[in-house]
Amino acid sequence: MIATTRYLGGKRFDTAVGDHSFRTDHTGIGPTPPDLFVASLTGCIGIYVAGYCGKVGLDATDLTVELECTKGTDRMSDFTVRVRLPHAELGARAAAVQRVAEACLVHETIRTFAGCPITIEGAALIPA
Secondary structure (H helix, E strand, O other): OOEEEEEEEOOEEEEEEOOEEEEEEOOOOOOOHHHHHHHHHHHHHHHHHHHHHHHHOOOOOOOEEEEEEEEOOOOEEEEEEEEEOOOOOOHHHHHHHHHHHHOOHHHHHHHHOOOOOOOOOOHHHOOO
């Protein structure tokens, strides 16, 4: 998987990942990277939970995943996620839904994150 983000000037960037592209904008017009980060987590949890519900016959109608966190100037913290299945009678399956939600790819990546090396290349290092 490769994502490439290109600077458009001002506070706007275009990002391409796979067959998709989108714009981030730090002027209030479009989502910011932190917005997309939390949205990727809620979306990932949602797809895992909905898939599990479909397999075991739980009603996922009106499923919502809500994330709250504190956004500081240097990092985000205090994440809490609430998964709501308003039409599902969970019973003994509540623990399984919990495990499925926690197993989503984005959540598992955050949980086990060991760092991300960054390399900076200037004009002298970039091949023509």
